[in-house]
Each structure stands twice: as structure tokens, then as C-alpha cells.
Amino acid sequence: MFIGRFQPFHDGHKWLIEQRLKLGKKICIAVMDIHNLEPEKNPYTTEQVMLNIAEQMGEYLNKNLVKIISIPPIESVNYGRDVGYDVIEHKPPENIKKISATNIRKEYYGL
Numbered sequence: 001m002f003i004g005r006f007q008p009f010h011d012g013h014k015w016l017i018e019q020r021l022k023l024g025k026k027i028c029i030a031v032m033d034i035h036n037l038e039p040e041k042n043p044y045t046t047e048q049v050m051l052n053i054a055e056q057m058g059e060y061l062n063k064n065l066v067k068i069i070s071i072p073p074i075e076s077v078n079y080g081r082d083v084g085y086d087v088i089e090h091k092p093p094e095n096i097k098k099i100s101a102t103n104i105r106k107e108y109y110g111l
Helices: 011-021 046-056 058-062 101-109
Strands: 002-004 027-032 066-071
Touching (some): 046 066
16 A cells, blocks of 8 residues: 555656556555645645546556555554554665655646
């Protein structure tokens, strides 16, 4: 599962998700419904974000490898004892690490 605002969904997000897809894993992308809480930081509605992800991940959606859902805004991810899944951090290469949704929004909106 990948949880985020995806404001906007970009090549860095896609790279990250594809790391698991390359291993044959199925993915759930959970889009936080946060637009109305902080519209200045989240200019895209949840529906717009989900459509953008669907457009960029279409081949995986068509193969039922990716599911996109909406979730309420969260402040943490929690779990109890060993429940059968891992928490995994991926270290992107420098060209991917540089991609910033904040900078994309600034460029797009001229901020």
C-alpha cells in the first residue's frame, strides 16, 4: 500500500510504485482526501488525483495489479504485533529523488 496526497502524481511516485510491481506485487494506492482541508497545498481534488493516477498507471490497472482508493486524512500508520506485512522504505536514485510535487505545483501555478 502506498499512502499519499499525490499533489500531483509524478514520475517519482510512479518509480516508487513500480519497484514493487517489478517484484510481482499487487499495489493499493490510497489517496488522502485532503483537498478541502488545505487547498493551497492540495490544489487537486481527490477525484482529480485518482484520475491522474489512473491515466499514468493504466496498464497496471487493466491487469488488476493496481487499485486506487480514497481514504480520509491520516496522521500516522499504526500496527500491533506481527500482522503479516512489512513496512518498506525505498531509496530512489538521485534523478528520482529530486522530483518534488511542491516544485511542480509552484511551476504550474507560478508561485
